[in-house]
Amino acid sequence: MKSDLWIVFAVTAAFLGFLMGYGVPPMQEVGIAAVGGHGGAAVENTAESDAVMEQYRELEKLTE
Amino acid sequence: MQQQVASEATADVALAKMTLEEQEKRKKQLWALGLVGFFSFISIGTYIYNEYYIYLSVYLWFGMIYGMCLQYGKFCFSSAFRDLFAIRVPRMLVGIVIATLLFGVVSAPITAAGLSTFHAAPVSSHAVIAGIFFGVGMVIAGGCASSSLYKTGEGNMNALIVILSLSLTQALFADVGGWANNFVPDSWTQSALEKGLPASITVTDGWVDQYLAGYVWNQPAVTYAEILGMTNDSVSGAFMGNLLVGIIIPAGLLLALVYAIYWRKGYLNKLKKAGKDASGIRVELAGYWSMIIANKRTAIAGLILGIACALHMLVMQGLRVKFGFKNAGVLLDRIGWDFGLSVQGTVFDPGYWYVTTQEAQWVGWSLQKMGIENMDNIYFGFVNGIPNPAINPADWMSFALIGGAAIIALFHDEFKFKKPTWETAMWSVIGGFFMGIGARLGLGCNVGAFFVRVANGDASGWLFGLGMAGGAYLGVKFFNWWTERQLAKEMESCGL
Numbered sequence: 001m002k003s004d005l006w007i008v009f010a011v012t013a014a015f016l017g018f019l020m021g022y023g024v025p026p027m028q029e030v031g032i033a034a035v036g037g038h039g040g041a042a043v044e045n046t047a048e049s050d051a052v053m054e055q056y057r058e059l060e061k062l063t064e
Numbered sequence: 065m066q067q068q069v070a071s072e073a074t075a076d077v078a079l080a081k082m083t084l085e086e087q088e089k090r091k092k093q094l095w096a097l098g099l100v101g102f103f104s105f106i107s108i109g110t111y112i113y114n115e116y117y118i119y120l121s122v123y124l125w126f127g128m129i130y131g132m133c134l135q136y137g138k139f140c141f142s143s144a145f146r147d148l149f150a151i152r153v154p155r156m157l158v159g160i161v162i163a164t165l166l167f168g169v170v171s172a173p174i175t176a177a178g179l180s181t182f183h184a185a186p187v188s189s190h191a192v193i194a195g196i197f198f199g200v201g202m203v204i205a206g207g208c209a210s211s212s213l214y215k216t217g218e219g220n221m222n223a224l225i226v227i228l229s230l231s232l233t234q235a236l237f238a239d240v241g242g243w244a245n246n247f248v249p250d251s252w253t254q255s256a257l258e259k260g261l262p263a264s265i266t267v268t269d270g271w272v273d274q275y276l277a278g279y280v281w282n283q284p285a286v287t288y289a290e291i292l293g294m295t296n297d298s299v300s301g302a303f304m305g306n307l308l309v310g311i312i313i314p315a316g317l318l319l320a321l322v323y324a325i326y327w328r329k330g331y332l333n334k335l336k337k338a339g340k341d342a343s344g345i346r347v348e349l350a351g352y353w354s355m356i357i358a359n360k361r362t363a364i365a366g367l368i369l370g371i372a373c374a375l376h377m378l379v380m381q382g383l384r385v386k387f388g389f390k391n392a393g394v395l396l397d398r399i400g401w402d403f404g405l406s407v408q409g410t411v412f413d414p415g416y417w418y419v420t421t422q423e424a425q426w427v428g429w430s431l432q433k434m435g436i437e438n439m440d441n442i443y444f445g446f447v448n449g450i451p452n453p454a455i456n457p458a459d460w461m462s463f464a465l466i467g468g469a470a471i472i473a474l475f476h477d478e479f480k481f482k483k484p485t486w487e488t489a490m491w492s493v494i495g496g497f498f499m500g501i502g503a504r505l506g507l508g509c510n511v512g513a514f515f516v517r518v519a520n521g522d523a524s525g526w527l528f529g530l531g532m533a534g535g536a537y538l539g540v541k542f543f544n545w546w547t548e549r550q551l552a553k554e555m556e557s558c559g560l
Contacts (some may be wrong), residue, residue: 004093004096004097004475007097007100008096008100008471008475011100011104012100012128012129012132015104015107015121015125016125016129016375019118019121019122019125019379020375020378021219022118022379022382022383022386023122023378023379023380023381023383024203024378024379024382025382025388026181026382026383026386027381027382027384027385047428048457048482
């Protein structure tokens with residue numbers, strides 16, 4: 001039983017390791033300061049990033 | 065001779081029974097491994113199909129870890145408050161506070177580095193009122209939003225009813241207009257109109273819409289760091305403002321209060337009975353510490369939860385940078401799933417652990433498919449969308465959370481299909497209803513509006529917690545009254 005549980009932990013750790021290896025390096029490349037907690041410099045949005053959309057995004061943060 | 069045959073037969077029966085039990089256990093373990101295999105297959109298969117699906121897999125694997133931790137630590141806010149108020153046992157509550165504290169410790173460096181996906185929620189008395197609704201509901205339902213998920217993973221069908229009731233209530237409440245508009249103050253309507261929302265959002269028709277745009281959005285959304293004049297993404301802001309002032313001091317005071325009211329007397333009595341010295345600051349500190357380590361299982365689960373929550377935010381942020389978007393709506397659009405995106409092209413994509421909104425989205429999507437228009441409100445139409453649950457990022461987290469809990473329950477032989485009775489089902493529906501109202505008023509549940517917010521220094525987190533405690537107290541009092549009433553009725557019918 002214990003060894004089987006370790007299989008679960010090993011598979012989970014392997015996936016996590018892969019996901020971290022996949023997700024974290026891009027931030028290192030861009031630089032932590034550039035990310036600034038707000039999604040990076042080169043960000044695509046479906047709508048134009050005009051003042052209204054910026055206002056909408058601020059409102060969106062308050063809603064979840 | 066006869067005796068020997070009889071004893072051999074008994075031994076055979078015992079052996080057969082043991083073998084059957086072992087076979088049953090083995091079967092459960094194979095189911096658990098099957099679940100892990102299923103999640104692995106989903107992740108690998110979708111990644112091969114399209115690289116973007118890896119973003120959803122992040123939610124999936126962290127959701128699985130959350131489920132495993134919750135089940136292992138029996139992490140339940142409802143039990144925590146019920147045990148405290150009904151039988152004066154603070155173990156679970158202490159475990160949860162410690163877990164929140166540990167999450168805060170792990171989150172602080174990520175916030176300081178500017179890598180956190182967390183954003184503060186509006187702060188005002190609405191958080192306390194929402195917490196009261198939620199607290200009453202979770203005690204009546206017998207489980208909070210997160211524990212209902214892990215209990216579903218244990219085969220508890222009452223918990224599943226709670227989830228369904230909570231989800232349905234949220235989806236309907238977010239869209240309720242017409243007669244409900246009569247209960248909206250004019251100032252909210254005016255303020256909501258001034259926000260200049262897109263034409264597709266009928267902001268003057270809907271109680272929640274006007275509550276959000278006309279009241280909640282006008283409240284300040286600040287962290288403790290910002291209140292103290294610091295920025296979140298600075299060492300002083302993250303560690304001094306959010307962690308020390310926002311978490312360590314209030315959590316320490318709360319635990320001291322719990323110690324004084326619920327733990328101290330029993331601890332000192334134990335010492336006196338053992339003939340030991342029961343006075344002095346050292347004794348008090350030792351008592352305080354004994355309370356903190358009383359629930360190791362919850363604290364260990366909390367530590368792993370805290371680390372997982374923080375890593376989750378880090379990886380999500382990394383992938384957003386890699387793929388170049390702020391919200392998964394862009395990703396879904398790129399892979400051809402554009403149904404159910406909000407008017408801004410967004411979907412619910414918190415970037416951290418969250419429970420209730422994705423549950424409301426399941427129902428929102430189903431209602432939309434049944435021909436009910438619900439994309440004209442702020443909750444679905446403007447912010448979160450109602451994407452197909454099969455590709456809803458946060459839904460992957462909730463499904464995997466149930467799966468993760470099932471895995472640990474199956475391994476520990478704690479998985480058992482529990483059929484609800486009419487009475488328990490009724491309480492589950494009523495409790496889920498109150499939790500649904502509370503979750504929408506507070507913009508989150510015991511996880512999104514309390515656990516995550518407190519751990520990230522959001523000033524509204526403790527307010528929701530305060531309300532939740534008050535609501536739980538009312539819920540416990542109501543249940544005591546109900547039970548006594550039922551008992552009196554039964555005794556009366558028996559002529560006692």
